[in-house]
Amino acid sequence: MAFTPENLLLANEIVARYPKTKSAILPLAHLAQDQDGYLTQDAMREIAGMIGVTPAEVLGTCSFYTMFKRDEVGRLVVSVCTNVTCLVMGGPEVLEHLEQRYASDKEVTIEEVECLAACGNAPAMQVNYEFHESLTPGSATEIIEAYKAGELTARGVSGGVAGGGQG
Numbered sequence: 001m002a003f004t005p006e007n008l009l010l011a012n013e014i015v016a017r018y019p020k021t022k023s024a025i026l027p028l029a030h031l032a033q034d035q036d037g038y039l040t041q042d043a044m045r046e047i048a049g050m051i052g053v054t055p056a057e058v059l060g061t062c063s064f065y066t067m068f069k070r071d072e073v074g075r076l077v078v079s080v081c082t083n084v085t086c087l088v089m090g091g092p093e094v095l096e097h098l099e100q101r102y103a104s105d106k107e108v109t110i111e112e113v114e115c116l117a118a119c120g121n122a123p124a125m126q127v128n129y130e131f132h133e134s135l136t137p138g139s140a141t142e143i144i145e146a147y148k149a150g151e152l153t154a155r156g157v158s159g160g161v162a163g164g165g166q167g
């Protein structure tokens with residue numbers, strides 16, 4: 001069983017909202033990821049069974065969206081942009097610094113991402129989908145440390161379903 005009993009009730013409510021059950025894939029995937037921190041094989045199988053598709057179809061849909069993680073991630077997912085504007089404004093240096101600094105920190109997952117649409121204040125990153133801009137390696141580290149210390153409140157890894165925002 002992938003969903004907890006409480007989340008299974010919620011999942012069934014979600015499915016009932018859609019005339020075509022297949023349309024419930026994404027909200028169910030968000031629910032599963034908020035529960036487990038990433039999209040497990042069990043969750044994809046259970047979602048497939050609930051909406052009458054194959055697990056491969058669930059995987060195919062969810063793998064299109066980078067916010068769905070298929071491997072375990074830390075409590076803080078830090079997405080650093082290295083696309084064109086951030087590339088010339090120091091994004092790769094921020095990324096490299098954070099990758100080294102948090103290489104053995106299981107609480108923090110660093111990932112490289114494409115343009116976050118915050119080019120005007122490059123380089124940019126998101127922490128659990130909360131934007132932080134005009135970064136240096138030092139300021140990016142301070143921001144992550146503020147989340148770790150509870151001075152900033154992190155959303156769920158799906159980007160808000162679990163509540164929060166900056167505190």
Ligand code: FES
Binds near residue numbers: 085086114117118
């Ligand atoms: S290039 Fe980094 S936010 Fe657009």
